[in-house]
Amino acid sequence: xxxxxxxxxxxxxxxxxxxxxxxxxxxxxxxxxxxxxxxxxxxxxxxxxxxxxxxxxxxxxxxxxxxxxxxxxxxxxxxxxxxxxxxxxxxxxxxxxxxxxxxxxxxxxxxxxxxxxxxxxxxxxxxxxxxxxxxxxxxxxxxxxxxxxxxxxxxxxxxxxxxxxxxxxxxxxxxxxxxxxxxxxxxxxxxxxxxxxxxxxxxxxxxxxxxxxxxxxxxxxxxxxxxxxxxxxxxxxxxxxxxxxxxxxxxxxxxxxxxxxxxxxxxxxxxxxxxxxxxxxxxxx
Numbered sequence: 001x002x003x004x005x006x007x008x009x010x011x012x013x014x015x016x017x018x019x020x021x022x023x024x025x026x027x028x029x030x031x032x033x034x035x036x037x038x039x040x041x042x043x044x045x046x047x048x049x050x051x052x053x054x055x056x057x058x059x060x061x062x063x064x065x066x067x068x069x070x071x072x073x074x075x076x077x078x079x080x081x082x083x084x085x086x087x088x089x090x091x092x093x094x095x096x097x098x099x100x101x102x103x104x105x106x107x108x109x110x111x112x113x114x115x116x117x118x119x120x121x122x123x124x125x126x127x128x129x130x131x132x133x134x135x136x137x138x139x140x141x142x143x144x145x146x147x148x149x150x151x152x153x154x155x156x157x158x159x160x161x162x163x164x165x166x167x168x169x170x171x172x173x174x175x176x177x178x179x180x181x182x183x184x185x186x187x188x189x190x191x192x193x194x195x196x197x198x199x200x201x202x203x204x205x206x207x208x209x210x211x212x213x214x215x216x217x218x219x220x221x222x223x224x225x226x227x228x229x230x231x232x233x234x235x236x237x238x239x240x241x242x243x244x245x246x247x248x249x250x251x252x253x254x255x256x257x258x259x260x261x262x263x264x265x266x267x268x269x270x271x272x273x274x275x276x277x278x279x280x281x282x283x284x285x
């Protein structure tokens with residue numbers, strides 16, 4: 001079991017990094033297209049659609065995916081630029097993750113309308129895809145900078161929670177998560193910020209325009225890293241709550257011993273679109 005999990009993790013890591021750093025733009029678009037569509041397929045399983053509803057949701061997800069890819073590849077869709085499309089998606093996603101999702105989790109809400117849950121799935125998945133495209137186009141290192149916040153927070157939360165965890169964070173949603181672990185994750189991200197800042201100051205990456213813009217106000221950037229760490233917890237808990245509502249342990253079994261696509265990108269869905277919005281607003285300032 002552990003061997004399978006490790007092998008799967010290494011394969012995922014290798015493929016993702018090859019795609020991130022070596023694929024041309026169109027190939028990265030195709031790669032992330034597959035990720036987004038599979039995530040929609042998994043989300044559809046949460047919604048308890050009828051047989052017809054499930055096919056309709058998959059068909060519409062495929063249509064929206066194709067339109068998104070067209071906008072990315074050609075730079076616009078129906079006169080709307082890809083940048084404008086991304087900005088709209090980031091605003092919607094940020095509003096959802098900052099305001100709607102926390103209330104949803106606090107109230108332990110279980111909507112019964114399948115169509116509503118399906119719509120929420122698109123709000124979760126498509127802005128994340130737009131962020132994967134937008135941030136990577138600026139620089140693979142930029143995308144990695146923000147994705148690493150999630151990985152650091154998750155890893156630190158796991159080890160701190162395992163060692164010091166006493167108080168459950170959200171027992172009705174994810175019994176294994178503790179308040180101490182969540183705090184450890186935030187502290188870990190704080191430490192990551194200083195490591196990242198040191199690397200930017202001493203490597204060629206720090207000379208890139210995007211890096212200089214990010215570092216123009218380090219106090220604001222540090223605060224933003226912490227905000228993303230908090231949002232990563234929201235994204236993780238929200239996907240867990242959706243799985244519980246559907247009576248599922250994993251979003252699927254696509255990735256041996258790792259569950260499904262949504263299990264791997266849950267916290268990225270609540271952080272990358274917000275990071276994308278931050279970058280766009282920073283560029284407009």
